[in-house]
Amino acid sequence: MGKKSLYLVISCVLLASFVYAPLPDNIEQPWKLMMTWATMRVQIHLLRLLDTLGVPSSVLLYLYEVPPTSDANVIVTDTLFNKVPVRVFEPKQKLSTMRRAVFYIHGGGWTLGDAAWYPYDDLGRQMADKLDAVVISTNYRLSPQYHFPTQFEDVYDALRWFLRKNVLAEYGVDPTRICIAGDSAGGNLAAAATQQLLDDPEVQIKVKIQSLIYPALQALDMDLPSYRENAHMPILRKTEMVVFWSTYFTSDKALEEAMLANQHTPVESSHLFQFVNWSTLLPERFKKGHLYTNPIHGPSDLATKYPGFLDVRASPLLADDSKLQGLPLTHILTCQYDVLRDDGLMYASRLRAAGVQVAHEHVEDWFHGVLSFARYFRASHRELRKYLKWLEENL
Numbered sequence: 001m002g003k004k005s006l007y008l009v010i011s012c013v014l015l016a017s018f019v020y021a022p023l024p025d026n027i028e029q030p031w032k033l034m035m036t037w038a039t040m041r042v043q044i045h046l047l048r049l050l051d052t053l054g055v056p057s058s059v060l061l062y063l064y065e066v067p068p069t070s071d072a073n074v075i076v077t078d079t080l081f082n083k084v085p086v087r088v089f090e091p092k093q094k095l096s097t098m099r100r101a102v103f104y105i106h107g108g109g110w111t112l113g114d115a116a117w118y119p120y121d122d123l124g125r126q127m128a129d130k131l132d133a134v135v136i137s138t139n140y141r142l143s144p145q146y147h148f149p150t151q152f153e154d155v156y157d158a159l160r161w162f163l164r165k166n167v168l169a170e171y172g173v174d175p176t177r178i179c180i181a182g183d184s185a186g187g188n189l190a191a192a193a194t195q196q197l198l199d200d201p202e203v204q205i206k207v208k209i210q211s212l213i214y215p216a217l218q219a220l221d222m223d224l225p226s227y228r229e230n231a232h233m234p235i236l237r238k239t240e241m242v243v244f245w246s247t248y249f250t251s252d253k254a255l256e257e258a259m260l261a262n263q264h265t266p267v268e269s270s271h272l273f274q275f276v277n278w279s280t281l282l283p284e285r286f287k288k289g290h291l292y293t294n295p296i297h298g299p300s301d302l303a304t305k306y307p308g309f310l311d312v313r314a315s316p317l318l319a320d321d322s323k324l325q326g327l328p329l330t331h332i333l334t335c336q337y338d339v340l341r342d343d344g345l346m347y348a349s350r351l352r353a354a355g356v357q358v359a360h361e362h363v364e365d366w367f368h369g370v371l372s373f374a375r376y377f378r379a380s381h382r383e384l385r386k387y388l389k390w391l392e393e394n395l
């Protein structure tokens, strides 16, 4: 064998071993998924490299953005809601009756993402078109430039601006048919904002639905069965989720390390663990094969310096039952192979126990982020259609 063909063989083996990832048996289109996941991992490395070089990540992530372009059915505009940039999708056809509305919050670990990213642009367009709804897709300032509570406050400011009577009237929105929705970190912000509305004397509107799509809902226990089982699964690994969580609060690596060891919560806050106790809150089938151990407490200085992770606006699962009781009809989507699966499952249990109506959709055969891949994967496309149908029937 010549040197050249030897190099070729070695390169192929290296490439194949990088691309290959063991996947569960029930995954459709496994090779396509492995390729996608390999591409994402390359991007994660590139982002880290850019970060070390001090180059803003927007250089790379700009590739995902699409301009606000109206089509045959939907008018798309970028505007500001109380200084917060939002993308608005409105059905073109004039209606004599008022429309329902979705206030949407994108995901991306509080660090990445934009309403202009094509999966979110696609989603906003389809919601507006299929539901004949006004869709507001909000942006918010991101980590690591901005930490909690900036993300929450930006979203909440935009939401409050939208929920005023005159703004709703301007967009022709029926105030009794409004949904707050978000995926991943956006699901976290949606849950937190919906809770906050309950205590806001300035907002008279009652939201009809909150829709939490594979949401992150607690930063206390990073050793849930879903974190154990899916630590190395595609789309979102445990290490990345822990970096997202800790960077939401600080750039201090000490919090990240303590969270990875699951020893970041001080003993003074031990009473909060009842709200995230998977031993009591998870359905039997998700507990199978796992042993619950009481949490190990960390030093109190982390919680003193970065109290955000114990704040209910960052960890909506920490709200007590009296607060949860006031929440509207809640749609929760969870994925089997997702580190965040148990956050959603535990919130569903807690809401049901508090008497809140819950519509829970569990995707057995996909990973975190299923709705964002509707252009490429059959399972994603199927789930997106199901989701739009549910909203069509319930909003």
Ligand SMILES: *[C@@H]1O[C@H](CO)[C@@H](O)[C@H](O)[C@H]1NC(C)=O
Pocket: 273, 274, 277, 279, 280, 292, 294, 295
């Ligand atoms: C969690 O629930 C289990 C089983 O009910 C119980 O033994 C344990 O003490 C609880 N732990 C905490 C921290 O609430």
